[in-house]
Amino acid sequence: MSVARDYFLETVGHGPGCKAAGWVLQTDEMTLFGSRGLTIRAVCPLPAGCGAFEEWRIGAATSLTDDGPWAYRSGLVAEIGFGTAPVKVGDAWLHAGPLLIPRFEKEPDYWLVSRSREWPMSWSDVIGMVSMARNKGGQVKSRWIAATNFRPTSRNGMAPTANTETQTSRTAAVRWVLATHTPQSPAAPHAAGSTAPSESS
Numbered sequence: 001m002s003v004a005r006d007y008f009l010e011t012v013g014h015g016p017g018c019k020a021a022g023w024v025l026q027t028d029e030m031t032l033f034g035s036r037g038l039t040i041r042a043v044c045p046l047p048a049g050c051g052a053f054e055e056w057r058i059g060a061a062t063s064l065t066d067d068g069p070w071a072y073r074s075g076l077v078a079e080i081g082f083g084t085a086p087v088k089v090g091d092a093w094l095h096a097g098p099l100l101i102p103r104f105e106k107e108p109d110y111w112l113v114s115r116s117r118e119w120p121m122s123w124s125d126v127i128g129m130v131s132m133a134r135n136k137g138g139q140v141k142s143r144w145i146a147a148t149n150f151r152p153t154s155r156n157g158m159a160p161t162a163n164t165e166t167q168t169s170r171t172a173a174v175r176w177v178l179a180t181h182t183p184q185s186p187a188a189p190h191a192a193g194s195t196a197p198s199e200s201s
């Protein structure tokens, strides 16, 4: 018996009345503390679909009869960000990030900013990030943070090289990103982990 296989066969379902023809599938393979794992997600993106998602996380089994560690969850795309309807602000599009504390939060904690309606598939598609500023206790302040010009760090990741914490609204934060963003020169190393085919722009 295989828990993972049984779950694949049984559970994917759209919301009531959803007219979407299928699912957007995402897979992500990663190695954590020496053990390999795979995340598979089926997403019905808004606004055309119902916004449902199902997700399976599967760890490498230690033997043929062992399923290995696994986890399953389902919910609405607001929880994961991907598949939420993009929001247009000026010449930019905002894509909601995942809720950092899903049980307690309803609004996204941050938005990725891109020039395209399409979900950013690599860092080269991201021109910035905006979020509400929070004080040390976690309460939202009446200021917005914006960050842009993400560049590879010496460790495995990306970090902004320009940011502000004093924007008075989300729109102002996005305008700051649009005014401050400088495209990375083509000679610079490509965003780490990007497997999306590059598009001419």
Ligand SMILES: [Zn+2]
Residues within 6 Å of the ligand: 014, 015, 018, 019, 020, 044, 049, 050, 051, 052
């Ligand atoms: Zn659906």
